[in-house]
Amino acid sequence: MKPKDVLAFAEKNAVKMVDFKFLDMPGTWQHFAVPVSRLEESLFEDGLGFDGSSIRGWQPIHASDMLVIPDPTTARIDPFMKDSTLSLICNIFDPVTREPYSRDPRNVAQKAERYLKSTGLADTSYFGPEAEFFIFDDVRYDQTANGGFYRVDSVEGQWNSGRDEQPNLGYKPRYKEGYFPVPPTDSLVDLRAEMCLELEKLGIPVEAQHHEVATAGQCEIDMKFGPLVEMGDMLMWFKYVIKNTARRNGRTVTFMPKPLFGDNGSGMHVHVSLWKGGKPLFAGDKYAGLSEMGLHFIGGILKHAPAICAFSIPAPTAIVAWCPATRRRSIWPTRAAIARPRSASRCTPRRRRPSASSSARPILRAMPISPSARS
Amino acid sequence: MAGLDGVENRINPGDPLDKDIYALKPEELANVPKVPASLPEALDALKKDHEFLLRGDVFTDDVISEWIEYKMEKEAKQVLLRPVPYEFALYYDC
Numbered sequence: 001m002k003p004k005d006v007l008a009f010a011e012k013n014a015v016k017m018v019d020f021k022f023l024d025m026p027g028t029w030q031h032f033a034v035p036v037s038r039l040e041e042s043l044f045e046d047g048l049g050f051d052g053s054s055i056r057g058w059q060p061i062h063a064s065d066m067l068v069i070p071d072p073t074t075a076r077i078d079p080f081m082k083d084s085t086l087s088l089i090c091n092i093f094d095p096v097t098r099e100p101y102s103r104d105p106r107n108v109a110q111k112a113e114r115y116l117k118s119t120g121l122a123d124t125s126y127f128g129p130e131a132e133f134f135i136f137d138d139v140r141y142d143q144t145a146n147g148g149f150y151r152v153d154s155v156e157g158q159w160n161s162g163r164d165e166q167p168n169l170g171y172k173p174r175y176k177e178g179y180f181p182v183p184p185t186d187s188l189v190d191l192r193a194e195m196c197l198e199l200e201k202l203g204i205p206v207e208a209q210h211h212e213v214a215t216a217g218q219c220e221i222d223m224k225f226g227p228l229v230e231m232g233d234m235l236m237w238f239k240y241v242i243k244n245t246a247r248r249n250g251r252t253v254t255f256m257p258k259p260l261f262g263d264n265g266s267g268m269h270v271h272v273s274l275w276k277g278g279k280p281l282f283a284g285d286k287y288a289g290l291s292e293m294g295l296h297f298i299g300g301i302l303k304h305a306p307a308i309c310a311f312s313i314p315a316p317t318a319i320v321a322w323c324p325a326t327r328r329r330s331i332w333p334t335r336a337a338i339a340r341p342r343s344a345s346r347c348t349p350r351r352r353r354p355s356a357s358s359s360a361r362p363i364l365r366a367m368p369i370s371p372s373a374r375s
Numbered sequence: 376m377a378g379l380d381g382v383e384n385r386i387n388p389g390d391p392l393d394k395d396i397y398a399l400k401p402e403e404l405a406n407v408p409k410v411p412a413s414l415p416e417a418l419d420a421l422k423k424d425h426e427f428l429l430r431g432d433v434f435t436d437d438v439i440s441e442w443i444e445y446k447m448e449k450e451a452k453q454v455l456l457r458p459v460p461y462e463f464a465l466y467y468d469c
Contacts, residue, residue, distance in 0.1 A: 028469065141463035150460045256466040258458050 003044040006075045009086070010039055016083040020048065020068050021236070022090040023105045025057025029236050033085065044072050049095055057103060066101065067093040074233060076202055080244040089233050109229045121274065121293075122281055128225030128271035129235055133255045135188055135217035135246055152259050154216035156187055173215045175263050180211040188217055195221060195245045202241065204234050214264040217251075225271055257313070272297075376434075380427040414451045418443045 001009065010018070019033045032050065046069075053064030070088035078087040091110075092101040100107040116125055134152070141150035153160070158172050171184040183189055192209040199206050205224040212218035221242070223234055239255060246253040258265040274281045274297070284291025290298075301308065380386070396407065411417040422443055428434035 026469075139463070139467060141460045141467070143460040143464070148460045150458060150463045254467050255469055256462065259463070259467075261457050 001072050001075050003041040003072045006044075006072045006086070006088070007039060007041065009075055010036060013077050013086070014084050015039075015077070015086040017081065017085045019078055019081065019085050019087045020070055020090050021087060022068055022092055023236070024055045025103045025105065027105055028056075029240060030055060036086070039086070044070055047090075047093060052092070065095050067095040067098070069093055076237075079198055079201065079241075080248075089236075106229065106232065109232050113228050116274075122276045124275040125228050126225045126271075126273045126275065127228055127231045128223070129231065129268050130220060130222050130270070131235065131238065131255060131268045132212050132218060132220045132266035133242060133253050134214070134259055134266065135191065135219055135251050135253050136259075137251060139252055139254070152216070152254075157216040173211070175215050176213055178211045178215055178218055179213040186211045188219060191246065191249055191251065192219055192221060194249070195242050198241050198245055199223070199238065202237060204237055204241075212264065212266075214260060216260060216263075218264060218266065225273075376428050376430070380430075414446065418447050418451070 015036045017033045018036055018039050019031050021029050021031045024030050034048070047067040049065055049067055051064050052058045052066035053060065055066075058064075059066065068090040069092075070090045072088070074087075074089035076087050078085040089106070091106055092104040093099065094101060100110075102108075113125070117123055134154075136152045136154050138153040139151070142148065155165075156172050156178075158175050160168070161170070161172050162168075169184070171187075173181065173185055178186075180186065188211065196206045196209050199221070207222040207224055209221040210219070212220045221238070223231075223238060225231065226234060243253045255266060257267075274293070282291055282294030282297065283289065284294060286292060286295055381388075392407065396404070399407070411420055421439065425434070425439045428439065429436065
């Protein structure tokens with residue numbers, strides 16, 4: 001979509017407001033909105049100024065003026081606003097130099113894509129993230145000078161098997177047995193379906209949805225893979241849709257890595273492949289059907305794995321979630337080294353890299369992987 | 376035992392630091408030795424530096440290795456395994 005197409009798209013959808021979305025440095029979406037009367041083609045060149053000093057990880061107050069410039073190719077109708085709202089994903093720029101802002105994760109990902117092309121090794125990288133999450137009924141936490149606690153709850157929670165629910169209808173997934181009995185044990189199938197349909201309405205193809213291993217509503221919905229920046233945008237939409245669809249149904253979603261003690265945490269496998277001239281570069285006749293480049297790509301990731309973890313598992317218990325109490329630890333040495341072409345319909349050899357936390361910020365965490373194509 | 380090691384090997388304690396260390400600038404503080412920041416770091420330090428404890432058979436290799444193993448497995452890792460409230464404040468909405 002070009003700027004003039006966006007204007008036509010807004011008119012066709014009787015848009016009232018325009019919502020600008022962008023990432024802070026830790027990687028969560030921020031936004032502000034303007035009335036549709038301010039939507040002009042020039043906006044896509046000149047951008048809009050705003051005060052960035054309160055955005056996490058950004059500029060100090062004395063140098064806080066920032067510029068957002070929307071990307072016209074990202075235009076969609078936001079399904080969660082009361083009035084018809086056009087949503088645009090933005091890049092951040094310095095208003096004086098008009099340089100892209102170095103702490104804008106989307107800019108980092110765009111540079112990674114350009115860097116990959118400049119190496120001549122490949123022209124396209126595909127990423128397929130699988131972000132796991134929990135759907136809870138209730139969450140409370142606090143820490144003060146004289147006390148501290150956290151408490152999550154779900155009607156599915158195995159710990160509620162003995163609770164008087166007047167009546168308690170049972171069928172609560174046992175610890176580590178949520179993967180994946182049919183309803184009534186899986187009480188969230190309809191809610192996940194609603195999430196999938198919402199994603200598809202936004203033009204985000206879904207491959208599958210299912211309950212995950214942990215009790216108390218751990219779930220997974222898989223999107224089709226895509227190029228790095230596009231997939232980063234899709235993953236932000238994904239989290240937005242999952243959280244807001246849950247909220248609409250009186251539920252609460254978290255992508256945090258370890259909300260339950262003693263049951264599985266939430267990870268995010270990421271499938272990666274490099275392509276050149278429409279050909280998959282990781283398919284070959286070496287180990288597990290890989291090419292030499294595929295093996296080297298894995299070598300690069302394994303060599304730099306500890307450093308990548310600073311981006312890919314950026315939370316204290318996300319790192320210790322790799323403990324014998326979960327199945328995560330085994331993924332590091334084994335699955336990471338195994339890449340197989342999956343179904344022919346995907347036409348892409350995909351590699352499972354070590355499970356990362358789905359709290360990992362999607363764009364920054366993908367970024368360190370791409371440059372390792374050099375090795 | 377550490378003190379005796381100092382005496383036996385005439386270890387120089389270094390120049391006095393007659394200053395309020397809480398008021399030192401970061402660049403001055405950079406050269407001031409610090410205690411380990413966590414129990415795992417302390418255990419790692421003990422693993423690398425315990426010869427002085429073995430003299431006179433006071434501590435034994437068995438005591439040192441069991442201490443490190445016990446404190447790491449039964450305490451440090453067990454604490455790290457458990458979510459803490461502030462993680463929910465930081466990451467519930469990630």
